[in-house]
Each structure stands twice: as structure tokens, then as C-alpha cells.
Amino acid sequence: MSLYQDVIIAGFGGQGVLLIGNLLAYAGMNQGLNVTYIPVYGAEMRGGTANCTVVLSEEEIGSPVIHRPLSTIIMNRPSLDKFQSRLVDGGVQIVNTSLVDMDLAEQGRIRSVPVAAGEISDKLGDTRMANMVALGAYIQATGVLPLQAVIDSLVNVISASYKHMIPKNAAAIEAGAKAAQ
DSSP states (O other), rough: OOOOEEEEEETTTSSSSHHHHHHHHHHHHHTEEEEEEEOOSSGGGGTSSEEEEEEEEESOOOSSSSSSSEEEOSSSSSHHHGGGGSOOOTTTEETTTTTOOOHHHHHHHSEEEEOOOOOOHHTTOOGGHHHHHHHHHHHHHHSOOOHHHHHHHHHHOGGGGGGGGGHHHHHHHHHHHHOOO
16 A cells, blocks of 8 residues: 555644645655645734645645645644544544643544643743644654654755754654654
8 A cells, every 4th residue: 555644734823834844745755755735825824823734645646635634733722623623534633732732632533642842842942843843743643754754854944044953853853753652
């Protein structure tokens, strides 16, 4: 059976959901997969629910539009409200318990994986890396790509003036994977 995985990554503007979607897409391309990445731009980036969709597949991708995702990364409560019900039965949902009460996350129909992304990134010294923690948890929970492939792809998405942040982002991805074990 060939590999196919899709994910909707959602949070509020400024949480870095588009960055980790872009990173996941690059990691998939660097692994030789077919990839689509659709970011949502607009007023949502100013504090509303920002999101993106990433599809990774060994086969050609028929459509980049995903109405019923296999997985989600949920960074805040409005995103949980908007996308949880769309997740397919048996899907995987990463829930940032730093901003979302886990009691609101479905269990049974889907697999909800709690990760305290904010607290973990705080312990690493930078709250802004909560997105990388959540992505690490997603990679661990789904096994869609090798964790190292995602870490190696950081050079594709972090601008030259922030290259010094790559080791910290790699540590955040690893911490998220550990939290999801």
C-alpha cells in the first residue's frame, strides 16, 4: 500500500501554522513524495483561525482540497471547534493542551493526542516554538515521515537571518515527538 497522508494545521494568526505546514511540505518533497501545500491568507492572519492543508503521497495527488482530513494539528480552541468534526473516523488529532482543554477533544471516534506545546516550548526557552513542538508530536503520532527528515528540512523554511535558530527549532521538534510517545 502506498503512502498517503493529509493534514489540516490550524491555529490563530501568528502561531506559525503556515510555517510548519511549509516545513512538512518541504520534508515530504525532500523525501521524494508528491506534495501539495495550501496556506490560507487574509484577515484570518490577524488573530482569527489561520490554517493550511498539506497532502503527502507516493502517488499523484488528485486534489489538494481536503474536506475530511485524515489528521489535524489543533493549536487553539476556535480551530478545534472548526475542524474536529471534519476529521475522518480513526483520524489522528494533535491537540495543543496549552490552549485547548483536552476534555473538549473527542476520544474514541478519533485519536486525540495531547501535547502541551506552549509549556514545552517555554521550557526550551522560546514560546514561539510551540508550533515546532506540535509538528514533532504529529510526526511521532502518524509516522508519516522520519523525524530527521523534518529536522533536516528546517534549512528550507528558516530565513538566512534566523539560521542560528535551527538547533532550537530542531530541539522543539524532538521534544514534541517525545511528548507524543
